[in-house]
Amino acid sequence: MKAGLELRIESAGLGDWHIGHPPDERAQHHARSRGYDLSAQRARQVRARDFDDFDLILAMDSGHLRDLQRMAPSRHRAKIRLFVADRDVPDPYYGGPAGFERVLDLVEAQCASLIAELRASPDEPTS
Secondary structure (H helix, E strand, C coil): CCCCCCCCCCCCECCCCCCCCCCCHHHHHHHHHCCCCCCCCCCCECCCCHHHHCCCEEECCHHHHHHHHHHCCHHHHHHEEECECCECCCCHHHCHHHHHHHHHHHHHHHHHHHHHHHHHCCCCCCC
């Protein structure tokens, strides 16, 4: 807990085509080079109960944002937002090694901003 916050973080996709699979080997390679071990992570699909279980749901792009907002009960739509405000995180799948590095740069920077935001919030999310 380096950030000094107690958080429960999970990752989930909208589609079912990768359920149970580990992250792309290229993603694991680039993450490992920065000290992140993704080897135990397995893909899962967003579940209806996620909207009850989590205080904040972050979409990586505007298409995912729209889909999540359509899926969510109206009482939970306010907790869904883009991971990076007003910007889509690009899919590195077709961008070669530089694409994975760009996405890691973007994610690391946004995580630092999100941690600062959560620390400043009097009602910080716990999930």
